[in-house]
Amino acid sequence: MENQNQVLQRLRSVFRSGITIPAQFRLSQLNQLMAMIQENEELILKALHQDLAKPKFEAIMSEVDIVVNELHFAIANFTSWMQPEYVSKNLATKLDDCFVRREPLGVVLIIGPWNYPLHLLLLPLVSAIAAGNCAVIKPSEVSAHTDRLMAELIPKYLSQECYTVVRGGAEETTSLLQLRFDHIFYTGSQAVARIVMRAASEHLTPVTLELGGKCPCFIYGRVDIAAAARRLVWSKYFNAGQSCVAPDYVLCSAATRDALLPALRQTLEQFYGKEPQKSPDMSRIVSPRHWTRLMELLKKSSGKVVVGGESDQQDKYFAPTVLVDVGEDDALMAEEIFGPILPILTVESLEEGIDLMNRQEKPLALYVFSDEASVVNTVLERTSSGGFCSNDGIIHMCLPTLPFGGVGTSGFGSYHGRWGFETFSHRRAVMLRGWALERLNGLRYPPYQENKLSWLRWTTSAKSSCSLM
Numbered sequence: 001m002e003n004q005n006q007v008l009q010r011l012r013s014v015f016r017s018g019i020t021i022p023a024q025f026r027l028s029q030l031n032q033l034m035a036m037i038q039e040n041e042e043l044i045l046k047a048l049h050q051d052l053a054k055p056k057f058e059a060i061m062s063e064v065d066i067v068v069n070e071l072h073f074a075i076a077n078f079t080s081w082m083q084p085e086y087v088s089k090n091l092a093t094k095l096d097d098c099f100v101r102r103e104p105l106g107v108v109l110i111i112g113p114w115n116y117p118l119h120l121l122l123l124p125l126v127s128a129i130a131a132g133n134c135a136v137i138k139p140s141e142v143s144a145h146t147d148r149l150m151a152e153l154i155p156k157y158l159s160q161e162c163y164t165v166v167r168g169g170a171e172e173t174t175s176l177l178q179l180r181f182d183h184i185f186y187t188g189s190q191a192v193a194r195i196v197m198r199a200a201s202e203h204l205t206p207v208t209l210e211l212g213g214k215c216p217c218f219i220y221g222r223v224d225i226a227a228a229a230r231r232l233v234w235s236k237y238f239n240a241g242q243s244c245v246a247p248d249y250v251l252c253s254a255a256t257r258d259a260l261l262p263a264l265r266q267t268l269e270q271f272y273g274k275e276p277q278k279s280p281d282m283s284r285i286v287s288p289r290h291w292t293r294l295m296e297l298l299k300k301s302s303g304k305v306v307v308g309g310e311s312d313q314q315d316k317y318f319a320p321t322v323l324v325d326v327g328e329d330d331a332l333m334a335e336e337i338f339g340p341i342l343p344i345l346t347v348e349s350l351e352e353g354i355d356l357m358n359r360q361e362k363p364l365a366l367y368v369f370s371d372e373a374s375v376v377n378t379v380l381e382r383t384s385s386g387g388f389c390s391n392d393g394i395i396h397m398c399l400p401t402l403p404f405g406g407v408g409t410s411g412f413g414s415y416h417g418r419w420g421f422e423t424f425s426h427r428r429a430v431m432l433r434g435w436a437l438e439r440l441n442g443l444r445y446p447p448y449q450e451n452k453l454s455w456l457r458w459t460t461s462a463k464s465s466c467s468l469m
Contacts, residue, residue, distance in 0.1 A: 004172075007164050008179050011107045011134040014161045020104060020132045023079050029129045029158055030078075033122070034071045036157035037064060040149075044118060047145040051117065053284035053316075058239060063118040066398060070126050073400045073417055078130040081421045084430070092440065092459040097432040102425040104132030105206075106182030111173065111196070113188045114142035114286055115242040115338075120210070121150065124185045125163075127420025133183075134162045138176060140188075141169045142286055174199075181205055183424060187244075190409055208413030208423055211406055212244035212336050213363040217393065218353050218379060219252040219260065222371040228391075229263035232342075232369070233271060235393025237320045240283040241340035245365040245387070245394050248337055249326070250344045251353045257324060257344050265307055268320050277310070277317050284316040285339065291316050294339040300331035303343055328356060350375060354382050362386070362408035367393050386410050 002010070019025060037044065041064060048054040048063060084099040108128050112121030121139055128135045137154060139147040151165045166176060177184075177199035186196045187210040200207045219228060236247050252260065272279040285291040291313055298309070301323060308321035318340050326332060326343035333343070347353040357366065357379075366385035368376050376390045386406035389396040397404050397416070405414030415423050443456045 004166065004176055005179060007136065007166070008107060008181070011136065011162065011164065015104075015106050015134045019159075020129075020134060020162055023082060026078060026130055026132055027075065029162070030071055030075050030126065032157045033126065033129070034068065034075075036153050037068055037071075037122075040153055043149060043153075044146075047149045048118065048143075050145040051114070051143040052239065052242070052286055053282075054239065055281045055283065057281070058283070062239065063116060066119050067122045067126070069398075070123055070400055070416065074126050074130045074421070077418070078421060081130070081418055090460055090462070092456075093431065095434065095436050097430070099430050101428045101430050102131070102421070103428050105424055105426055107134045107136065108183040108185060108424060109136045109138065109176060109181040111138045111184070111186045111188065112140050114140035115239065115244070117143035117146035118150075120187045124187075124208075124415055124420065124424075127415050128185075128424045129163075131421050131424035133424050135164075136176065136181070137163060137165045138173060139165065139167065141167065178202075183208070185413075185415075185423070186210070193411070208415065209406070209411040210244070210404075210413075210415075211364065211409065211411035212338070213361055213406070213410040214248040214333070214336055215245060215363040215365045215367065215385075216357050216360070217247035217250045217367040217369065218357065219250060219256055219369040220350055220353060220372075220379075221375045223256070223369050224371065225256075225259050225263050226267075228369045229260060229267045231392050233264060233267045233320070235367075235395075236342050237268075237271075237282070237340050238394065240285060240318065241342075242283070242286065242338055243394065244336075244338075245397055246338075247342070247367055247393050248363070249333065250342060251347050251356060252344065253348050254346045257346055260344075261306060261322070261324070264322055268307065272320065276308075276319055277312065277315065282317075282320075285318050286316070288313065288316065290339070291318060294318055294337075294341065297331055297335075297337065297339075298341060301343070302327065302330055303332065308340070328359070333360075350378060354379060357383055362406070362410055364406045364410040365389065365393075365396070384408075 045056055045059050048059045082102060084101055086099045089098050110124050117140055125135060139150045141147055147167060151167050154165050180203040184196060184200050184205055184207045186193060190211050193209045193211055197207060272282050276282050303323035303326035305323050308319035310319040311317060321341045323343045326345050347356060362384045364386040366383055366388050368379045368390045370376055380388055384407055387396050400417035403414035403419040404416045405411055413423055443452045
């Protein structure tokens with residue numbers, strides 16, 4: 001069996017052969033990836049249910065179809081993304097061909113997380129393939145059934161010469177990070193991201209970090225409380241809150257909170273019944289360790305539990321939970337919750353809400369629920385986040401024409417659609433020159449003269465540029 005370094009060297013040799021460059025090869029692999037998902041949908045759904053008790057409905061929406069739609073979009077557009085991008089020229093470069101050429105980076109490493117173990121592993125792989133790279137694919141060992149299935153299926157459908165799955169835990173991942181890749185794409189926690197960055201810095205390897213953070217949901221001004229409750233409950237408790245873009249906490253006035261709480265209780269009962277643990281639509285926490293972390297967070301909180309709070313360690317169940325009387329310095333505000341616990345903090349003005357959000361690290365997503373366009377626009381203009389959505393949650397990341405990525409500690413770099421293709425491509429500046437106009441070029445040769453300098457400055461100035469040349 002090959003060791004990790006041998007795998008990397010083999011992939012590097014294959015990449016240098018140019019096999020991944022032609023559009024036809026890229027298309028064949030994207031089609032194969034599509035076939036892998038469509039032909040094995042039942043196996044995929046079974047693995048996701050074994051790992052996280054994901055309901056079929058959620059698994060198809062957030063794991064299967066989102067990848068299939070990304071594949072359709074890439075297949076329809078990647079050849080146009082490959083085309084040279086011609087740029088405007090000045091008088092001195094009038095007869096030259098000047099363009100930007102997208103070239104694959106080489107051999108890339110994709111490290112997937114456990115919370116969406118198919119979606120967040122394969123979406124960056126779609127981009128890497130479309131851009132013409134070879135890839136080492138590292139699924140999360142925490143979602144063990146999906147990890148095993150990906151290791152079984154990917155070599156059956158994709159070129160084994162160009163794409164390799166590496167399995168294992170922290171030790172194997174640490175070992176992988178000692179090798180020099182041409183790009184590392186990591187999705188996961190901020191703590192591990194720091195390890196990834198330190199390892200990448202040894203080789204000056206560029207990285208894309210898709211992390212998370214505490215995504216606020218600010219409810220302010222006139223709002224349809226019933227609709228807001230439905231959208232908030234859906235986006236918060238989808239996948240049992242184990243989403244990097246789930247609303248992490250709510251900001252609203254005391255009056256809005258008092259109107260919102262009964263709507264939340266009613267909505268939770270409508271969605272999951274009087275006993276959510278018995279609902280087939282409620283996912284489970286991925287592991288006993290993560291369940292224990294959530295329990296410890298809840299115990300440390302000074303807030304008051306007004307909805308939920310029940311749990312079952314053996315079943316890895318954690319009830320949809322809402323707390324009030326939560327302060328900014330509460331334990332629940334110290335880190336990303338990443339589970340079905342929703343603290344509600346009160347603010348009494350737009351200014352106060354914006355100031356509180358801006359005191360936190362920049363989140364991966366920021367949500368504003370309001371019927372007032374002035375409120376939405378003010379929050380949009382005066383805050384910073386990876387993504388922004390008004391009057392809904394999570395949905396913005398489903399559109400492949402929008403970039404998905406963080407800012408600051410919520411990550412950097414982006415992907416989805418064209419944005420992913422660009423992430424895995426080098427934009428090479430190209431100027432193709434002939435031997436014409438040598439007399440004009442003579443202006444830059446010694447011996448230098450003032451009149452030459454004047455002419456040269458004129459021919460190379462922005463004023464002499466012409467997009468038609």
